[in-house]
Amino acid sequence: MQQLPEPFQSIVARYQGYLSAERNRSVHTVRAYLTDIGGLLRFAQESGVTGLEELTLADLRSWLGSMDAQGQARSTIARRAATVRSFLAWAVREELIETNPALRLRAPKQEKTLPGVLSSKQLNGIFETLRAAATDGDPIALRDTALVEVLYGTGIRVGELVGLDSDHLDVDRRTLRVVGKGNKERTVPYGVPAAHALDDWLRRGRPRLVTAASGYALFLGRRGGRMDQRQARSTVERLFAGVEGTSATGPHALRHSTATHLLDGGADLRAVQEILGHSSLATTQIYTHVSVDRLRSSYEQAHPRA
Structure with a gap:
């Protein structure tokens, strides 16, 4: 993040401490919040604002308008507006300002988009490609097979996946103990294919990559350290590049697919x-819309009077 204007540095530093210590936000989330707030404060200073108490609703609207003029996505503008509303509400509680100028701030409505979902046929093709690559016992191929099986078999986020340790696995019950957003723990089941892929990785793949730096990390990079999110995304994106007829991109598409297929199969x-x-x-309800959309598409293709 760029250097903040001098009058605002101490305030933002206090807010950073609040997010980390009291709200228990992740490092990634705190960085995103501070980037959004920094953008507003730099814009405000360029407009002549010298202190937080001088910030007005008009300044906030001008800031949103400048992003719209730059062609920023509505979802991005809405997220930044929400971040600033939270920041200024905190500033009021801390008695740094008397009133919150963001109370009547309205961001543009977000366009509703349905997430990309892979069909069972497309997923089967991906798994066949992975299994073929892993037949000779290559540790990276074994890891990638287990990685994709776990992502699709559990629906967990990529950040949750790379944070897994070996002792988070309950092999007998076929469950994972996952640490999610806000450090909240939950237990997630996985199926037989994921169990087989994990077993192969732990027996034949991980021991060939493990180093003193590996610790208890379940998934490792080529050099033996804990696999990071960038590596996991690259793995999935490379696999998706060979799939025709889908808008799905990245690990989150596997999460979307898991949710949609569970609901299609009758899950509560x-x-x-x-x-x-x-x-x-x-x-979660957005996935019901995905399912209804797929149902309507099938109906229109099959029914003679659709």
Whole structure:
């Protein structure tokens, strides 16, 4: 993040401490919040604002308008507006400002987009490619097979995946202990294919990569350290590049696919919410829209009077 204007540095440093210590936000989340707030404060200073107490609703609207003029996505503008509302509400509670100028701030409505979902046929093709690559026991191929099987078999986030340790596995019950957003723990089941892939990786793959730096990390990089999110994303994106007829990109598409296929198969919405680790049922409900959309598409293709 760029250097903040001098009048605002101490305030933002206090807010950073609040996010980390009191709200228990991850390093990644705190960095994102501070980047958004820094963008506003630099914009405000360029407009002549010298202190937080001088910030007005008009300044905030101008800031959002400048992003819209730059062609920023509505989702990005909405997220930044929400971040600033939270920041200024905190500033009022801390008595740094008397009133919150963001109370009447309205961000543009986000466009509703359905997540990319892979079909069972497409997924089977991916798994066949992975199994073929792993036949000679190459440790990276074994790791990648286990990685994709776990992502699809559990629906966990990529950040949760790379944070897994070996003792997070309960092999007998076929469950994973996952540490999700806000350091909340949950237990997630996985199926037989993922169990076989994990067993192969732990017996034949991981021992060939493990080093003193590996610790208890379940998934390792080529040099033996804990695999990071960038490596996991690259692995999945490389596999998706060979799949035709899908808008799915990256590990999150596997999470979308898991949720959609569970609901298509008759799973209870609350159970899917628990598996995915959503704090709100409304977040999980988007996948019901995906399922209905697929149902309508099938109906229109098959019914003679559709």
